[in-house]
Structure formats: structure tokens, C-alpha cells
Amino acid sequence: MQRSPDLIEQLDRSTDQLKRARLRSMQLLAVGLLLLAALVFAVARSQRGGHPAWGYVEAFAEASMVGAIADWFAVVALFRHPLGIPLWHTAIIPNSKAEIGRSLGAFVENHFITEQGIAERIVQADPAQRLGAWLDDSTHAQQLGMASAGVVRQLLSMADHEKLGQLLRDQASSYLGQLNLSDVAADCIDALIADGKPQELLDFLLDRGAAYLDDDSHHAAIGDFVLGAFQIENALIKKALKAYEPRMIASLQKFSIAVRIAPDHPLRQRIAGWIADSALHLKADPHWQETVRRYQLQLIASDTVQAMLGELWDNVSARLLADLHGEQPVLAQAIASLARNTGKVLGTDFHARQWLNDAIVAGSATLVRRYRGEVGAFIASRLDLWSKEEMSSRIELAIGRDLQFIRINGTVVGGLAGLLIHAASQAF
Structure with missing residues (x-):
């Protein structure tokens, strides 16, 4: 060919x-x-x-x-x-070759390459309408998507992954360090309270606790836990506690059931107060905020978190390259879908087309002002080659x-x- x-x-x-x-x-x-x-x-x-x-x-x-x-x-x-x-x-x-070249260049500059002339031609051409019709064609959109995916694939193959990984880790660390974790935690607690999540969590724990207490195989472990918690070594006291073990477990079961079935139980109110107080402290207590801030920075600087952030770019680039080497990359399909939607908007929305055409006209005026003087010189230089x-x-x-x-x-x-x-x- x-x-x-x-x-x-x-x-x-x-x-x-x-x-x-x-x-x-x-x-x-x-x-x-x-x-x-x-x-x-x-x-x-x-x-x-x-x-x-x-x-x-x-x-x-x-x-x-x-x-x-x-x-x-x-x-x-x-x-x-x-x-x-x-x-x-x-x-x-x-x-008169040189003079003809200069005169021709000046004539083109003064009568053709003008801001008004270029703007009028752009308005007549309506590039936004043409672009919208081109993008709305599914074949063109797919071609654009595949071409864009190919460009990204080439750029990734030529990229310095070590520097990019370091850059992403530094940016992520900086962002996490600037994050006000106290406010975020307080907002989360407020949202949970508004949705009634603390009470739901308490109900879940009470249900799990009741089920645990109902299982006879756990009673011995409960008794051993009580003895260990009070550090009781006297054999007589141990025997007495073992004798009261069924009554203790029954009392715990009764208490958990009472809390579970009573929406206004004092324990529920007390727990809700603790949680609400925690949100207030996180928002307004400098000591709480400083403590959270200190632990936040320690966590970000820890080897575990830094290793995770360091692997972030490797994981992202690996997943992206694996997708780009496929027959139908997700990135290409996303770009194609974006192109088709853009074409539909330009085809149906007059104001969008007008905005794009106005932007092109404004850009062309800037280019004309910047490069018009070079048009005549270019024409003259081309004629000088003859x-x-x-x-x-x-x-x-x-x-x-x-x-x-x-x-x-x-x-x-x-x-x-x-x-x-x-x-x-x-x-x-």
C-alpha cells in the first residue's frame, strides 16, 4: 500500500x-x-x-x-x-520572489488570519455539533476507547513505577495525616446514633450473650473465669462459688433478657449517654483530640501502614495493565461510554453546544493573536525554498x-x- x-x-x-x-x-x-x-x-x-x-x-x-x-x-x-x-x-x-513572499504572507495575515474571520468560520462550521455526531456513533466511540486504552498502556509501560509508587505513598500519607480523624469519628458516631445502630449492636450482643449462657458446655468456663478474675485460691471459697454457679448464670440470663426486652432500660440509657459523650469529647475536648491525633500519626508512620501504602501503586498498576491487555478493557469501555454520553449531550443540548463553540472561538482568538505574525513568516520561508x-x-x-x-x-x-x-x- x-x-x-x-x-x-x-x-x-x-x-x-x-x-x-x-x-x-x-x-x-x-x-x-x-x-x-x-x-x-x-x-x-x-x-x-x-x-x-x-x-x-x-x-x-x-x-x-x-x-x-x-x-x-x-x-x-x-x-x-x-x-x-x-x-x-x-x-x-x-x-521579485522575496517581495512576493512577504507580500503574500502579509496579505494572508491581514485578510484571512483574523480573529473575526476565524471566529465566523468556526461558528459556521459548528464544531460542537460535528463532534457530538461523531462521538454519538458507537463505532467511533469504541475506536476512541480502544485508542485511549492503548495510549494508557504505552504510558504505563514507559513509566517509572518506583517513583510513581513513592509519590503515591507520600501523597496518601500526607492526605491521611491532614485528615481530622476526631471529627470523622464524631460524625460517624452521630450518624450511628441517628440510625439507632448502638441499640441494635447492644441487642445483638445481648442475643449472643444469652445464647452463650444457655449452653451448658460454657458454664464451667464461666465459673473458671470468675475464679480467675477474683484470683481466688482458697478451696472452700472455690467450692462455695461453684455451688452458686447455676444461680449466678441464671441471674445473668435474667438480667440480659430484661435489658433486651426493655427499650427504656437504664443500662441502655447509660450506654447511649457514654456514646453521645464520646462524640462530644471528640468534637470539643482538646485532650481527646490530641490523643487521637497522636495515635493517628503513629499508625500512619508504622511499618505496616507504610508497607501497605507502598504496595498501593503496584497493585493499581498491575490490575490496570491486566485489564488493558484484555480483549475488551474496562477502561476502554468506560471511555467509550463517556464519549457516547458526551455525544448525546452535544446532540440534544443547545446550551452545551454553544458553550463548547464559544470556548473554541475564544481559544482560536488567543491562538490568532499569538501566532498570526508567524503565518506570514512561514509563507515567506516556504517560498524562499523555491x-x-x-x-x-x-x-x-x-x-x-x-x-x-x-x-x-x-x-x-x-x-x-x-x-x-x-x-x-x-x-x-
């Missing part, structure tokens, strides 16, 4: 060949008219004494030759020295065919002028 530059070069050559052929045909036509005028002049000259009309024909033909030659000289003098003779003020275009002969040849191919009509018109108009002059001379 041919590369695009090769194809463009072939098209340019074909266009130049066509223009050159058309120019050549017009040149031959102009030369043919000159030769025809010369032939008519010779015939009329030879027959001048035969009839007065031949004088008019001779005058027409003679003036036609003068007009044709004069206009040939004028046209040729634009591009080269006529007959190779370096006459004054000929070969105008090649000798030789005088190449520039003359290119301009002649562009407008030379139309200039041949000057020669043709000169032949006809010159002949008519000569005819009128001859007629006037004969009349007076």
Missing part, C-alpha cells in the same frame, strides 16, 4: 501535467492567431492595388500582429526575459492559461483598433 505522501506527490505531478498541457494548447492558439494575422497581412499586402478593401484587411492584420507581439512581450516579461534578452523590468516574478525558476514555473502553471487570453484579446483588439484607425484616415 502506497504511503500518503507518495500518493499526494503523484497527484501533484498529474495535476501539473494537466495544467501544462492546457497552457501549451492556449499558447499554440495564441501563436496560431499571430501566424494567421501574418499570413493575412502578406496576402492583403500583395493585393493592395487590386481593390480598396484590401487596405482595410491589411490594416487589420498589421495591427493584429502588433497587438499580439506586444501582449506576448508583456506576458512573457512576467516570468522570464523575452528571447533570453535581459531587458529592463522583465522577469518580474522571479526577480528557486526563481521553480516559483516562476508554478505561478505560470496556475495563471498562465488565463494570461494567454491577453495575447488572444490583444490580437483581436489590436486588429480592430488598426481597422478603425485606417477607416478614420480614409474618411478624413
Whole structure:
């Protein structure tokens, strides 16, 4: 398959060949008219004494030759020295190449690359509408998603993961260090209280405790716990406590059931008060806040947390790369969905389209102000790359065919002028 530059070069050559052929045909036509005028002049000259009309024909033909030659000289003098003779003020275009480049660049800058002109063209083109229609096409959205995923995959493969991991760990540590954990904890407690979660948690614990107490296999462990808690070593006291163990467990069961079935039990109120007081202390007690802050910083600086934060980038990048190497990456699908939604918004929301078009117009005005001066310099520099002969040849191919009509018109108009002059001379 041919590369695009090769194809463009072939098209340019074909266009130049066509223009050159058309120019050549017009040149031959102009030369043919000159030769025809010369032939008519010779015939009329030879027959001048035969009839007065031949004088008019001779005058027409003679003036036609003068007009044709004069206009040939004028046209040729634009591009080269006529007959190779370096006459004054000929070969105008090649000798003025630098000035033409500067003038052309200034003309384009002043009349085409203007803020108003570019803005009007953007408004007419309505790029927001075009972009919306393009993005709303599912094929285009999928292509954009896959292309974006490919770019991200390439960027990840070239990234310095060690530096990125260190950066992410430092940023996460800084963010966690700036977090006011006291306020967060207090807000969480307030939210839990508002939803009745502490009472639900107490009910759960009471239910689990009652179930534990109902299981006879746990009674011995309960008794041993009581003996260990009071550090009782006397065998008589141990025996007495063991004897009261069933009554103690029954009393605990009765108490837990009483708390469980009574929404207004004093213990419930006392626990709710403790929790509410904790939220108030976290919000307003400097000592509590300083204690939480100290433990927070100690936890963040601990080896365990730092190791977790250090592995964060490795885990994220590994998961992301695994997704990007799949046939249908989630990232590509997300970008495609975002593109389609953007296209739908631009297609249906006039204000969104107007905002985007206005933004493009504003951006174009900034670019025009910043780079307009470089447009003329660019045009002039490109023309400087051409030789005088190449520039003359290119301009002649562009407008030379139309200039041949000057020669043709000169032949006809010159002949008519000569005819009128001859007629006037004969009349007076």
C-alpha cells in the first residue's frame, strides 16, 4: 500500500501535467492567431492595388500582429526575459520572489488570519455539533476507547513505577495525616446514633450473650473465669462459688433478657449517654483530640501502614495493565461510554453546544493573536525554498492559461483598433 505522501506527490505531478498541457494548447492558439494575422497581412499586402478593401484587411492584420507581439512581450516579461534578452523590468516574478513572499504572507495575515474571520468560520462550521455526531456513533466511540486504552498502556509501560509508587505513598500519607480523624469519628458516631445502630449492636450482643449462657458446655468456663478474675485460691471459697454457679448464670440470663426486652432500660440509657459523650469529647475536648491525633500519626508512620501504602501503586498498576491487555478493557469501555454520553449531550443540548463553540472561538482568538505574525513568516520561508525558476514555473502553471487570453484579446483588439484607425484616415 502506497504511503500518503507518495500518493499526494503523484497527484501533484498529474495535476501539473494537466495544467501544462492546457497552457501549451492556449499558447499554440495564441501563436496560431499571430501566424494567421501574418499570413493575412502578406496576402492583403500583395493585393493592395487590386481593390480598396484590401487596405482595410491589411490594416487589420498589421495591427493584429502588433497587438499580439506586444501582449506576448508583456506576458512573457512576467516570468522570464523575452528571447533570453535581459531587458529592463522583465522577469518580474522571479526577480521579485522575496517581495512576493512577504507580500503574500502579509496579505494572508491581514485578510484571512483574523480573529473575526476565524471566529465566523468556526461558528459556521459548528464544531460542537460535528463532534457530538461523531462521538454519538458507537463505532467511533469504541475506536476512541480502544485508542485511549492503548495510549494508557504505552504510558504505563514507559513509566517509572518506583517513583510513581513513592509519590503515591507520600501523597496518601500526607492526605491521611491532614485528615481530622476526631471529627470523622464524631460524625460517624452521630450518624450511628441517628440510625439507632448502638441499640441494635447492644441487642445483638445481648442475643449472643444469652445464647452463650444457655449452653451448658460454657458454664464451667464461666465459673473458671470468675475464679480467675477474683484470683481466688482458697478451696472452700472455690467450692462455695461453684455451688452458686447455676444461680449466678441464671441471674445473668435474667438480667440480659430484661435489658433486651426493655427499650427504656437504664443500662441502655447509660450506654447511649457514654456514646453521645464520646462524640462530644471528640468534637470539643482538646485532650481527646490530641490523643487521637497522636495515635493517628503513629499508625500512619508504622511499618505496616507504610508497607501497605507502598504496595498501593503496584497493585493499581498491575490490575490496570491486566485489564488493558484484555480483549475488551474496562477502561476502554468506560471511555467509550463517556464519549457516547458526551455525544448525546452535544446532540440534544443547545446550551452545551454553544458553550463548547464559544470556548473554541475564544481559544482560536488567543491562538490568532499569538501566532498570526508567524503565518506570514512561514509563507515567506516556504517560498524562499523555491528557486526563481521553480516559483516562476508554478505561478505560470496556475495563471498562465488565463494570461494567454491577453495575447488572444490583444490580437483581436489590436486588429480592430488598426481597422478603425485606417477607416478614420480614409474618411478624413
